[in-house]
Each structure stands twice: as structure tokens, then as C-alpha cells.
Amino acid sequence: MEATKAVNYHRKDALVVSTSSSLREWSQVSERRDLDIDLSDCMDRAPAVGLGLALARPESKVLVLDCDATLRTNLGGLATIGESNPENLVHFVFDDTSSVSTSGLPIKGLDDLDLVQIARSSGYAKTYEFDRLEEFLIGLEEVMRQTGPVFVRVKVFRDGDQHPFPERTMAEGWAEVKANLAQEEEGPE
Numbered sequence: 001m002e003a004t005k006a007v008n009y010h011r012k013d014a015l016v017v018s019t020s021s022s023l024r025e026w027s028q029v030s031e032r033r034d035l036d037i038d039l040s041d042c043m044d045r046a047p048a049v050g051l052g053l054a055l056a057r058p059e060s061k062v063l064v065l066d067c068d069a070t071l072r073t074n075l076g077g078l079a080t081i082g083e084s085n086p087e088n089l090v091h092f093v094f095d096d097t098s099s100v101s102t103s104g105l106p107i108k109g110l111d112d113l114d115l116v117q118i119a120r121s122s123g124y125a126k127t128y129e130f131d132r133l134e135e136f137l138i139g140l141e142e143v144m145r146q147t148g149p150v151f152v153r154v155k156v157f158r159d160g161d162q163h164p165f166p167e168r169t170m171a172e173g174w175a176e177v178k179a180n181l182a183q184e185e186e187g188p189e
Helices: 002-010 020-029 043-056 068-074 076-084 115-122 133-145 170-186
Strands: 015-019 036-039 062-067 089-096 126-130 150-156
Touching (some): 002 089, 015 020, 068 089, 089 115
Parallel strands (some): 089 150
């Protein structure tokens, strides 16, 4: 939750795509829900949706808040992002050392998967790894200044009960973001 709060602090007017456990936490802390895309029914598609938004809105920063478990189901998305080279995309992966996102069960053989190396070899312009919250808090400002695509792996430990998914549906969230972006394009009346 603390890592998610830090992203919220630095987001400014960025569009944010979140999914899985990240979505549960993000919906609790986001101060700009009118710029948030919630993916609850197609969790492994957060990188693809973020890429689409980044390409469609190159003037806007796009943040993807992903989880290790959901990213592992679609690693090919990293290559697509690297090939597309969106300069405005920052892809955060919250690597859950407590395995809460998989009901406390570690996925055998995947704990040694080097997501940062996969992102780097897929063509991400810059990659970061943070194993401690303090390092993340200090490094986040630099991360947000980089030209993307940027990949950021943050080791997290979730304890206690999971937050619920947001009450708004995916369609309601998309409609709110679309209306907000259309209003921005029209400008003041």
C-alpha cells in the first residue's frame, strides 16, 4: 500500500491502468479516479491497454500498475511495448513476495523469473528494481522523469486482508475517463 501511495503522490495528471492486487490498492489511494482505467475482468491485459493509451495520447504520461502473477500470464506484452517504444509509458510491476495475489501459494519455478531482464531484453529504454520501500521512495522521482518505455519492479509484501475491488464497473471507469479526456480536448468554454 505504501508503494502505491508513493506512485499516487508522483502521478500528476498521468493516466493509470491498474489490475489485480494493484487495482485493489490503487482504488483506495488514487486522487484522480477520473483518469484511472480499472481492469478487473481482463487482468493480464494491463500492459496492452497501457500501450494503447500511450500511443493514442503521446502527450500524456501513462502508468501501468501490474502484478507479477498477472504479468507472467502474458510476457509477450513486454516485447510489444519494447518494439512500440512509447516514450510516455511507465510500467510498474509489484512483485508480491507474500504471494497474496495467488492466495498465498507460490508458483513453483516462477520465483526465479527475472522480469527486469525480460523487460530490458524486450526493448524497454530503462529498467529499475527496488527491493526496499525506502529505495523506491527515493528513486521514484527519477523514474518518473525518464523517457520510456520504463519498467519498474517493486518487491512488496502484502499482509492482512486484501482491499475489495472498486465498486465501479470497468465500463463505468472507461466512460468516466473518456468523458474527462474529451472535456480536456474541448478546453474551457
